[in-house]
Amino acid sequence: MKDLKDSVEALLFISGNGMSIKELADGLQVTPDEVRLVLDSLMDDYEEREGGIFIRESSGKFFFSTTPKVFRHIKDFLKVNKRQTLSKSMLETLAIIAYRQPITLPDIEQIRGVNSRSMVTALLSKKLIKQSGVKEAPGRPALYSTTKEFLEYFGLNSLEELPPPSEVKELDFEEL
Numbered sequence: 001m002k003d004l005k006d007s008v009e010a011l012l013f014i015s016g017n018g019m020s021i022k023e024l025a026d027g028l029q030v031t032p033d034e035v036r037l038v039l040d041s042l043m044d045d046y047e048e049r050e051g052g053i054f055i056r057e058s059s060g061k062f063f064f065s066t067t068p069k070v071f072r073h074i075k076d077f078l079k080v081n082k083r084q085t086l087s088k089s090m091l092e093t094l095a096i097i098a099y100r101q102p103i104t105l106p107d108i109e110q111i112r113g114v115n116s117r118s119m120v121t122a123l124l125s126k127k128l129i130k131q132s133g134v135k136e137a138p139g140r141p142a143l144y145s146t147t148k149e150f151l152e153y154f155g156l157n158s159l160e161e162l163p164p165p166s167e168v169k170e171l172d173f174e175e176l
Contacts, residue, residue: 008038018063059151093119102132102143
């Protein structure tokens with residue numbers, strides 16, 4: 001078990017983009033249940049240690065990340081810019097898409113009550129949303145959905161982890 005634990009830790013360390021349980025199990029020729037047990041043990045070890053790194057899960061992949069308490073120190077050292085924040089209008093548009101996807105631009109604009117083309121364009125450029133098809137309606141408007149990058153940006157594994165619209169206080173989601 002110790003060899004498996006060491007191997008999983010090493011693979012996560014060198015992976016860069018993280019690894020799924022299936023990728024680890026296939027690569028190490030063990031069962032996904034064995035990998036899950038090892039990952040849980042490793043995550044507990046890093047949490048108990050309270051050091052500068054930990055193992056986190058996002059979008060179904062596990063990877064090393066720095067703890068929030070040391071981020072400001074390493075950010076200055078590496079001259080890393082803080083993750084670009086999203087404006088209230090962008091967040092509102094993104095929330096509508098996340099909760100109503102797939103959704104068209106006219107539907108977004110109807111809910112928001114304002115022109116939203118620039119918000120959708122900005123979210124597309126940030127790869128937080130994507131065109132996921134066209135609606136079978138006159139003019140065949142594009143349908144928009146969230147992306148894997150959306151999940152990663154907000155630290156989610158799936159859309160099921162989104163809070164219910166009734167719990168989101170910042171915005172009025174009565175129409176969602």
